[in-house]
Amino acid sequence: MPETGGVKLLGPADVRALAELLNLRPTKRLGQNFVIDGGTLRRIVRLAQVTPEDVVLEVGPGLGSLTLALLPEAAQVVAVEVDPVLAERLPVTVAEYAPEVAGRLRVVRADALRIGPEDLGVAPDALVANLPYNVAVPILLHLFAVLPSLRRGLVMVQAEVADRLTAQPGSKLYGVPSVKIAWFAEVRRAGSVGRSVFWPVPNVDSGLVALVRRDPPKTTASREEVFAVVDAAFAQRRKTLRAALAPWAGGAAGAERALRDAGIDPSARGERLTIEDFARIAEHRPGR
Structure with missing residues (x-):
C-alpha cells in the first residue's frame, strides 16, 4: 500500500x-x-x-x-x-x-x-x-x-x-x-x-x-456558430471545404463566397485550418 x-x-x-x-x-x-x-x-x-x-x-x-x-x-x-x-x-x-x-x-x-x-x-x-x-x-x-x-x-x-x-x-x-x-x-x-x-x-x-x-478567438461569431462550421468541415473530411460546407452555407456558391470572404482557399480541406480560421468562416455565413 x-x-x-x-x-x-x-x-x-x-x-x-x-x-x-x-x-x-x-x-x-x-x-x-x-x-x-x-x-x-x-x-x-x-x-x-x-x-x-x-x-x-x-x-x-x-x-x-x-x-x-x-x-x-x-x-x-x-x-x-x-x-x-x-x-x-x-x-x-x-x-x-x-x-x-x-x-x-x-x-x-x-x-x-x-x-x-x-x-x-x-x-x-x-x-x-x-x-x-x-x-x-x-x-x-x-x-x-x-x-x-x-x-x-x-x-x-x-x-x-x-x-x-x-x-x-x-x-x-x-x-x-x-x-x-x-x-x-x-x-x-x-x-x-x-x-x-x-x-x-x-x-x-x-x-x-x-x-x-486560453482566450477564445476574437470573433463576432458565437462558439456554437463556429463549432457548426467545424462539424460541417469534418463531416466528410476528404471533400474540399467548398463541398463540405455547402449544406452549412445553403449551397456550394454560398460556401465559396464565405470562404473567400474569410481569406480561405475553397479547395483547401478542414484539417489545414486553425480554430481562428473556422471563426472567420463562421462570421461570413450567408444570411448571417
Whole structure:
C-alpha cells in the first residue's frame, strides 16, 4: 500500500478487495478501469502541479485511487461520480485511508456531461481525472464551456484520444476534437501510460494530456456558430471545404463566397485550418 503525503494509496489488493466488497464488476459502458499503481498516481498529481490553494475537480473517481493522491496536495477535491454505489462508498474509503484530509473531499453524484457550477458548490481551479474512455472528449468540452473558473487540467485518456486532442493542423489525426478544444485551451501531450497500471487491464494504452485555458478567438461569431462550421468541415473530411460546407452555407456558391470572404482557399480541406480560421468562416455565413 504506497503512500503519498502520508496518505495510504490503494494498491492492487486494496482495489480488488473494495470491488469485491461492493460486488463491483467494472463495465465498459462506464469506462471503468481503476488505477492500481501508486507511482502512476503520484506522477499524475506531480504533472498536474496541484497547489495547496487549488480546488480540484475530479471526474469519475471510481474507488478513490486518484482521489487519495490528490487530497494531501489540494485545498479541496470535488469528485463527480455518476455511479451511486461508488459515490456512496468514496467518503468511507477516504475516511479509512486518509482521515486527516477527509474533510477536503466533496462528492457530487451526477453525470459530468450535465453538471454546471451550481451543482459543484465551489469554483474549481483545476481538472485532474482519469476520464472514462468513451466520453472523454465530450466531458472536456462541456466542463471547459460551463466552468469558466477552470484554468488548467491534466487528464488521462485513451492514447488515441490524447493524440487527437493534441494534433496540430495538417496532421492526419487533426479533427473535430483538436479544433474544438483549441477554442478553450492550449493542449499538449504530458506522457504515456501503459496498460498494466489498470485493473481490469484495458485493451488500449493511455496518454496524459495537459490543458491550460486560453482566450477564445476574437470573433463576432458565437462558439456554437463556429463549432457548426467545424462539424460541417469534418463531416466528410476528404471533400474540399467548398463541398463540405455547402449544406452549412445553403449551397456550394454560398460556401465559396464565405470562404473567400474569410481569406480561405475553397479547395483547401478542414484539417489545414486553425480554430481562428473556422471563426472567420463562421462570421461570413450567408444570411448571417
